[in-house]
Amino acid sequence: AQSVSQHNHHVILSEAASLELGCNYSYGGTVNLFWYVQYPGQHLQLLLKYFSGDPLVKGIKGFEAEFIKSKFSFNLRKPSVQWSDTAEYFCAVAKLRDDKIIFGKGTRLHILP
Amino acid sequence: DAGVIQSPRHEVTEMGQEVTLRCKPISGHNSLFWYRQTMMRGLELLIYFNNNVPIDDSGMPEDRFSAKMPNASFSTLKIQPSEPRDSAVYFCASSPGPGINSPLHFGNGTRLTVT
Numbered sequence: 729a730q731s732v733s734q735h736n737h738h739v740i741l742s743e744a745a746s747l748e749l750g751c752n753y754s755y756g757g758t759v760n761l762f763w764y765v766q767y768p769g770q771h772l773q774l775l776l777k778y779f780s781g782d783p784l785v786k787g788i789k790g791f792e793a794e795f796i797k798s799k800f801s802f803n804l805r806k807p808s809v810q811w812s813d814t815a816e817y818f819c820a821v822a823k824l825r826d827d828k829i830i831f832g833k834g835t836r837l838h839i840l841p
Numbered sequence: 842d843a844g845v846i847q848s849p850r851h852e853v854t855e856m857g858q859e860v861t862l863r864c865k866p867i868s869g870h871n872s873l874f875w876y877r878q879t880m881m882r883g884l885e886l887l888i889y890f891n892n893n894v895p896i897d898d899s900g901m902p903e904d905r906f907s908a909k910m911p912n913a914s915f916s917t918l919k920i921q922p923s924e925p926r927d928s929a930v931y932f933c934a935s936s937p938g939p940g941i942n943s944p945l946h947f948g949n950g951t952r953l954t955v956t
Contacts, residue, residue, distance in 0.1 A: 764945075771932070772945070774945070779942070829874075833884075
C-alpha cells in the first residue's frame, strides 16, 4: 500500500544537538512534500514545503529539509535544537494525481534542557 | 483572521449516542478537510470538500460517519451511533486552494471520548 513512513516515533535529544527526522514515501509520480509541527496543546502548523526547484528547502525556526527523489525521501534537519523545539513533527505528501494529502504517523521530539 | 474554528474542544459521550463536530473554515478558503488523529494510526484523512462539494470520502471509516458542508463557512462531522473506538482527536483544516498546492490551516481539534 502507498504510504508515508516516519522512521522514528520518539526522539530524545539534548539542547544544541543536531536533528534529523526521516520521512519516506512510496508513491510514484509527482508529489508535493510538507513538514508540519504540532507544539504541545496546539494545532498543526506548516514548518516548510517543497513543490519544485531547489531540493533543499528552508523553513521557519532554522529547520530545513532535503528532497531526494531517487530515495523517495524528505528528511527534516536542524543543526542545533532548542528546548522550544519539543513537539510532534509530521511529514505529509500530496499526490498530484489524486489531489490528496497523506500524513505520516508523526515523530515526537523531546528536547532535554 | 480568527483561523479555523472547531467546536466543541472536548466531547465526552456514551456509546450509542450521536456526536456532531463543527468547523468554521477561514473565510475565502475553498477546500476543507476532516482528519482523525490517534496514537495507533496517526493522522488519517476522513473526507475533504472543495467548493462545498465532497471530493473524496474514502477515508470515512463506516456508515456511522457522515460529513456535510452546507455552505462555504460551515461543516459538520457526525457520528451516529458512536463507539468507544471512535475516541480520538478530530481536526478540521482549510486551505485557499486544492490542498495539494496550498498549505493546510488546522483548527485546534475536538478531543472526543466515547465511554
